[in-house]
Amino acid sequence: MHRTKVRIVEEALDANNTIARANREDFDRAGVTVVNFMSAPGAGKTSLLERVVGNVPGVRVGVLEGDVQGSLDADRLASLHVPVTQLNTDASFGGECHLDANMVRSALDALPLRELDMLVIENVGNLVCPAEFKVGEDVRVMVASVTEGEDKPLKYPLMFRTCDLVLVNKIDLLPYLDYDLDRFLYNIDQVHPDAERLLVSARTGEGIEAWRDWLADIACAPQEIPA
């Protein structure tokens, strides 16, 4: 036996990116704008969706709900009479901490794409892994709640760098916290100056109109074709 070196130079996530492109093409054909919606656990993704999904003017929104286990979030959203499809990750290798392109592909048949203008894919709560895996989205939105601290953009730069919009949630709690909002926004500037930000509270409804308008805008805007 002898050893031979074979040069490869291939991005190891190419397979995922290829499937993500296929998903994107299917979504584009169906005329559905796709949002990859991410955050740490408990930041308020589902609450912020509950506030808007049923009443984005002129836009039919559906949700693909990714969870390690159970359908608690999907049940909450289904009660608003919005099309919701549940995708559990625990059937795969020990319960994945994120959705990848293949998992989303496996859910395509179950999605009522013809009845939708927009699909929000609520990713598994996690600031690390979901940032690595494209799923076929047009835009990425993340929620960063003020109780998480102002240092998070510096600790999870990959996530903050890949998001088009950062929803700063739970701002009704600001009077009770030592959280420095200016510092947080400055930290976003450090890692991703172009990221849009909206200050919101799913609890009081503050900023929710702006969040809904943002969704309405991207549903209507022609999307760039990714390279």
Place this chain on the structure above:
Amino acid sequence: MHELSLSGAVVNTVVKHAGGRPVSVVNLRVGRLRQVVPETLVFYFEFVARGTICEGARLEQEIVAASLRCMACAEEWEIEIPAFRCPSCGGSDVTVASGEEFEVESIEIEEAACIAQR
């Protein structure tokens, strides 16, 4: 914890190129911005490689420094912390020059010695 999925992606990439031959070394290039913990990746790689041609292979990781380039003034610099503003002109139109790699650079495979050299 993304290392589990990442190591699966590495094994799949290697299997695609190895032509069924047993692999003894996998050389990876990992950019610092990918937030990969090298020891964790090795741990999962050994696990995921079981039962594949990568079983028992050594995973070598070349860590690629994170460097940025300013689109306004062409300054290029390495970063130790995630700060994406140009230190020269203060501009924010900055691209990542290196540090986002996660690629299989090469593999070393075992071949029977009797195969004629091409």
